[in-house]
Amino acid sequence: MIRNYFKIAWRNLLKNNFYAAISIIGLTIGLGVGILILIWIQDELDYDKFFEDSGQIYRVNIDGKMGDNSFYAGYTPPPAGAALVDNFPEVESYTRIYRPNADVIESKTIDGQHLFNETDIYAVDPNFLEFLTYPLAKGDPKTCLQQANSIVITPQIAEKYFGKKDPMGEILYYGKDKQPLKVTGVLEDLTKLQATVKFDILMPVQNFDEVAYFNWSWVWLNMATYVKLTDQAAKDPDVLANLESKFPEMLKTQAASAFERIGQPYEQFQKNGNYWDIHLQPLNDIHLRSGEIVSAISDQGDIQNIYIFGLIAFFIIVLACVNFTNLATAQANKRCKEIGIRKVLGSQRGQLIRQFLAEAFLYTIISALFAVLLVAWILPFFNSLSGKTISFYSIFSNGIWLILLGLTVLTAFLAGIYPAFYLTAFKPITVLKGSVSSMKTGFLRNGLIVFQFVIAIVMVISTIVVFTQLRYTQQRNLGYDKENVLIINNTEKLDAGVESFRQEIAALPNVINATSSTGIFTKGSFGDFYVPQTTETDRPVAKDISLSSYLVDDHFIPTLNIDIEKGRGFDARFNDSLSVVINAAAAKQIGWENPIGQKIRYPGGNMEYYTVIGVVKDFHLEFLHSSILPFALFSKTSKSYDTGVSFITLKYISGDTKKLIATIENKWKNYQQVVPFEYSFLNDDLNAAYQSERQLASLFGLLTALSIFVACLGLFGLVAFTAQQRTKEIGIRKILGARVSGIVKLLSKDFLRLVIIALVVASPIAWLFMNHWLQDFAYRINIPWWAFVVAGILALGIALVTVSFQAIKAALANPVKSLRTE
Template sequence: MFKNNFKIAFRNAFRYKSNSIINISGLAIGLTCVILIALFVTDELSYDQFFNDADQVYRVNLNGKMGDGEFYAGYTPPPAGETLVANFPEIESYTRIYRPGVDVLEYSNGTEKQIFNEENVFAVDANFLEVLSYPMLKGDPKSSLQDENSVVVTNSIAKKYFGDVNPLGKILFYGKERKPLKVTGVLEDMSNLHASVKFDMLVPVSNFENVKRFNWSWVWLQMATYVKLTDKAAANPNAIAHLESQFPELIRVHAANAFDRIGQPYEEFLENGNKWDLHLQPLTDIHLHSGEIESVISEQNNIKNLYIFAIIAFFIIILASVNFVNLATAQAAKRSKEIGIRKVLGSPRVQLIKQFLAEAIFYTAVSTLLAVLLVWILLPFFNQLAGKTISFNSIFENGIWLFIIGLSLLTALLAGIYPAFYLTSFKAVNVLKGVSKVSNSKSGFVRNGLVVFQFTVAIIMIIATSIVYLQLNYTQNRDLGYDKENLLVLQNTEKLGSSEETFRSELEALSEVKSAAISSGMITRGNFGDFYTPEASNTEDNIAKDISLQSFLVDEHFMSTLDLKLIEGRGFDTNFNDSLSVVINEAAAKQIGWENPIGSMIQYPGGRMESYKVVGVLKDFNLESLHSHITPFALFSNTSESYDTGVSYITLKVKSDNIGKLMSAIENKWNAYQPNVPFEYSFLDDDLNTGYISDKRQANLFGVFSFLTIFIACMGLLGLIAFNAQQKTKEIGIRKVLGASIAEIVQLLASDFVKVIVIAMLIASPVAWYFMDKWLQDFAYKIDIPWWVFLLSGGMALVIAMITMGFQAIKAAIVNPIKSLRTE
């Protein structure tokens, strides 16, 4: 019987070719979308799962509050890991990561020299590869970082410098001191790994004097610390909560001397409403569950994006199944006599139900095979769109193939269950008399309800996509508080040493350069953060509250080059001694509580207890993407010696004419000053755009899935209009005989569906507003959702639906009425 059912299903597929094509293509498109989304979600969920003992490793995060400013970061003070291991037997080991920034690496084989700027060099403790077991192709993870003069590289870096020669034992020269480092290990390329921490090279942290210098500090937050729990502690579900409950007292004891050393007693720090708390985050949670946790070391996404795509996948497969239902019920009149005859000949209803379910399974099986083929074809495009490197072989891993089989069976059940019970419910006598219940009000209500559901989802997707693109457009065109156009940022200019100012002056003299400035940081490229103590504000309690300030060291040209706006006071000027001057932004003045900040003082406990006079107040400007709020910020003169980041940039305001000629001139000058450091630059607007890559990818994926959703919905509508036309065949024939025009026939068939789509618009609009308002909360600065988006999105859906309906309605309207009435 099973074989016979599939034979009949096969024959019916060829008998009703147009419906079969629509059914199979709709299901195939839906299944393709779901499989691609499943691959994407599985890829994201697999981050950091490959590490040995991944369930025992945790990142130590710090939640700090100073004054009114609060932050949550994936960084810790340098002594945190050692202190935790020493005080808690549940923690068996720790390892740390420090990111020193861009530096030069050089290799010479005697005949030729290779010199590159390397950005992804991480400084780590000697046991790093034991705690985090990155796959090693050559070398020993236990000993490869024990020697201070060692370096571990990835396979691609080994090929970059050494070609096909065995890299072990080769010497690379690092930094301006050209420190010789021997290659002691080769790791698998990071592009092949789902790791939240990715790098190109590892060097022992003992090479960095600034880390050694701050080993005492509990306020220098430049280290990422990972701890490994014992087997027993990792197995205890209450272990983390128990450990974290003891951390406040640990910090109170061990951080007190460090806070005293910078003139900030820790007890007083806490009494002022501040906090300095450590928390443990599972390694496998870092990639997707870091939320507002700041980190320039970890690759972090948002679990909400996975929820969104999972919901999209769910609705797409439901829509594809609804199509099957609509098309099956549209065929009901054609199949009713078949059902009636089979019932008269003794077929039980259960057997007929099995027949229709077999047809659903047949269609779904064919659709699944086609979907897998489409995934193979479309995966490179999808990878480019989503920024992934998913291989087609991933289908056969992590149970994806089982998911596909289960999805196929579930789709067959969803698509076939209603038609099976509906079509087999016809009474044989009524069917053979020509009186069936195909068009009864209950079944019509169900079909119309399904179309309302389809277009509700489709319109929600269109609205969501529109809002995502509007927000992206807003972020790229909003006034950021400075002029981002034609700003050329030269990197690694600290390598020029004492010649940096001379080099800047020569560049400024070029006719294509309007101005040039030197700074220790740059927008989107990092800054120095620490806390300061302002003098007592004029608030009611008149108590000085610590404030966390991000800052740059800049020259007197910086503000004019970026066109930063002064609210009051002045900028830095060579006519003044500004080594103890500071320019703050509006946010800093507001948080401190100063109404008249000019002349007020702030003290920097982290330096030599210097006090700086406020000489100017800047209009607020954005340091990062619009995901982040404007925070208290300050500019210090580069004549100040309070801190040294070891990094410098030269920013040029250039004319847009003949950029190629200008770049060639700048590079020639660079090579004349520093031939041993590769010339690197970027335009600020490009740097800003990189901050929205994830949003752009999400927008593009929304756009693609919106198109497919409306396409699938229109296929369902095509099935329903076909059903309606079929039921009104004789009515249409009579109306045409009586003189009705094609336009009137089209209106007859389409009017009910216009009402259905309008209902979908009314349902979709508030639902879409609610969810997109939630999505916009991730942006510190966002659009107000305009009313016309809902009208436009609904109108687009209506126009597309009208085109779909018009095609089928015109096809029905032009049929010869004699053919329609022949059977009467």
């Protein structure tokens, strides 16, 4: 019987091949999008699940507040891990990651010297590869990081320095001191792993004196700490909650001496309204559920994108199912006679329902096969848009193929269920008399067309808003000059030659100015907290304030054209070693109406007082997602800080940029023959900061185009069917003198009216959706009214073209042939 169902379904497919093709194309696109989004979602959900005991591993985060500034970060002080293990039996072990500054790695082989700047170097505890089980191609995870002179590298680094030679046991030289390190392990290719933390090189943390130096500190937040809990603590939410409830009491004991040492008694710190709490975050939640948690080493996505694209994929599949349903019900009059005869000959309604569902399954199975081929073809393009490296073969792994099978069955059911039950409900006498009304099916088809275009228009408006917000972030005045700005990295490697090198560059004909600083926009800053004072009493006048900062020379402000609101910038004619320039946000938060001459005290080091000599207008450090925070510029002559990082930033005149870079590189080699010359353009760095938003916009654009195509495909089929049904009417109208334009209007107006209704329904939905999305940006656009106009014109235009193609074809047909059709 089942074989017979499918045989009849195949005959009907061949008989109605035009409408079958439209249905199959729509279902193919719907299922293809579903598969793409499905493997994308699976890729996102798989992060960190390859680690052994990943369900028991947690990252230690810190939630802090100083004055009016609060933060939540995936960092901890160095002693946090040991303190948790020592104080709580629920914590079995810990491991830590420290990211040092970029440095030079060198190898000496028979092929010559190979020397590069490496940025993805992580310093880790000896148990790191036992704790986080990154797969090793060579080496023992228990021993490869035990010795201080050991180093573990990726296959890419191995080939970079040693070619095809086995790197095990070879020597790499690290840093300006050329510390010899023996290769004791080679990792598998990490680019193929879904890990939130990826790197090129691992070194033992004991090589870095700053970590050991700050092992007393509970305010030096430069370590990422992971802990492994007992199985019971990890699985029982009550045990985990009870564990976290004990952390504040531990901090009072553990952090007290550290806060006392920096002049901030912990109890007083808390009484001032501040807090310093630690929390545990499941390893498997880090990638998608980190929200506002700051981390420079973790690849953190957003669970909201999973929901958004999952919903979009579902709706595109529904659009394809709507096409099938519309075309099936449109042909109700044809199929009703068939059903009536079958019923008269003894067919039961259940048999007929199974027949229609078999047709839907046949269409969907064919579409699913084509969808897999479509995915194979489009996947490279999809990867380039999404920034992924998803393999086509992932469809056949991790149970994806089972989900695909379920998706196919669900699609067939959604597409076929209404036609099956609706068409088999007619009484045979009514059908054979030819008195079946098309009112019910017409109302349903109109409703489904509106539904299709509501989805398409919402996506068009959303895409316009996303791209407009991206353009706004790129064009907004950031408070400094970002055009024609070149950043030279690693200038700390020039040692005492930094200033001479800067002066030589500044003297070049097409260089306007050049400045040296420990940080630059998008490249990070250092932060600490301070106590505002009054010049009269040297007593605190406000709560502690947290400041992000750079150490800069006297050329920084003029080079980047930062506006000074009050006072002055740094000047070589003055001794500014204990001076500070703050931004307007810092002055406002402290409450100073006239900040010039006021002081802030640094409660660490030698408890220095810094006098405010200037206030600059607020400028954005990196992203527009967050509001402008208090910021300070300290002079490079200050002895209170040593960040170990330096950049030279220069403003140049547009022209032969390649020649300028070549000239600067030659000058670099006069000062530093070992460290490679590296640079970037500030504009490029700022654009890179919004890579995820651009990927989101690109995916939105692709899915929007597909949704419009699917919607118009169904509309095309319906217009063709309508024209076919009204062939005789059109012929009579033409004989009676109707023009082509009139016939086109006759066939088009009802469909275009439905698109207008869809625009009215879609507009408030799109506004609510995008208004919610824009809340993630501290500096955002207002949703532009013209987005709705453009979406409406686009939808009407595409629908008009779609409808007109068939309408004109019908209107131009020979009326004599039209009248002979019946």
